[in-house]
Amino acid sequence: MQKTPLHAWHTAHQGKMVPFAGWEMPVQYASGILAEHEQTRNRAALFDICHMGEFLVSGADAEAALGRIVTHNLAKLRQGMAGYGFLLNAQGGILDDLILYRLQPDQFLLVVNASRIAHDRDWIRGLLPSSVTLEDVSEQTAKIDLQGPLALETLNRVLPDTWHEMPFFSFRRTRFQGTDILVSRTGYTGELGYEIYLPTSSALAFWEACLEDEHVRPAGLGARDTLRLEMGLPLYGQDLDEHHTPAEAGYTSLLSSPASYVxxxxxxxxxxxxxxxxxxxxxxxxxxxxxxxxxxxxxxxVTSGSFAPSLGQAVALAYIDDQHTEIPEFVVKTGRAELAAQRTTLPFYTQGTARIKV
Amino acid sequence: MIPDDLLYTSSHEWVRLSDQDALIGITDFAQCQLGDITFIELPSTGDTVTQGHEMGSIESVKAASELNSPVSGTVLEVNAELDGAPEKINQDPYGAGWMIRVRLSESPKGLLSPEEYKPLAECSE
Structure with missing residues (x-):
């Protein structure tokens, strides 16, 4: 079981550690999932996301080469911007979902799911020409998510410069205690928030610096899951898998790339x-x-289902046969009960601050 | 936290016996293992429950499990507040988080003393 650079901090602060994708991660702290969820929606929370994978793809032909591998429209992805998309197999099934950052005209950062690091690395390398390299920097890269309406205040205090006027899905490089780091306005909670990529040796110092603000608390993977589900954001391995296409997952509008990708x-x-x-x-x-x-x-x-704390009721995502998707009412058999379910629209939670102008 | 004036089961229910009645809930260890409780299903007043048999179910954000009755008898009273506020079980498992009161049809057998229950309930938090 792998441990993040924050593992000792979690166990010293009553983190309840569980196995996740080969890592020992905090599912919650003593405050509990509901309190951590509410903290993120109304103030700000820190999440240890060091388990996720990061690849650097570089080379003169990087844009064209990656464009044949991922669904992202790289011609439209400017330097300083990130985009969400997929790796597909030859049948159009989703091998992973990933965020891709354009660091330089010919250099990209790819952020992939922890459970898919080895697979994606081999898959992408197998499709890249020899002029373009993929460096797996997962082990030396820490990732901390600072999420919630008060996240900006904390970022402004902990880092140099002001972090206002940063568009959704943009990123910037900055320095933290003399070290180069990358900050993007992205996240998996539906709230105003940032994802911070930094060397593993700086992770604890950054984590503790953020927590000096009283409005910032740590949150575990349990709250991360309820937060993302309330927004209808999919989780790879549950809502996305290689047997389903991006169109089936509801992402047809994302498929604008003119490139001929796998x-x-x-x-x-x-x-x-x-x-x-x-x-x-x-x-x-x-x-x-x-x-x-x-x-x-x-x-x-059902692919994901939970009590939704911000709604006070249960919600779910389910793959339904295409010929039945227009039916407004279903029944879900849980084993203990048969529950009525109504088709609705996403997001389940509509008050999220992720895209607000700041 | 294992009050010494209660009896227990290996499935982490507690029982407060008084005359012909038993007050029933789940232990601090059980609520801690479940995490934040989001739903509870209990029998209704007048229902019959049987020792060792399922009497309802409980769900947290991350888990679901059945509740077993630690005694046999007829349900006299149900804690109606839990329906809309199941977090009371997390906050006060031996007080406001009580679940049902049962008129015993026979004396329960094999319940655990606090000393017997203690080794079964080492909570990590």
């Missing part, structure tokens, strides 16, 4: 669609639960 011919194939469901009441449905029509026919499966 899987493009099949990316719009739709057999099922990821459908957001509201479950009236507090009882949750869970990953794998069957979704049936009111007539009782099996029409789909």
């Amino acid at each position: 899987g493009k011919e099949h990316q719009l194939r739709v057999r099922e669609r990821l459908v957001p469901l509201l479950i009236p009441g507090r009882r949750s449905v869970r990953h794998g639960d069957a979704v049936v029509s009111v007539a009782g026919d099996l029409v789909g499966r």
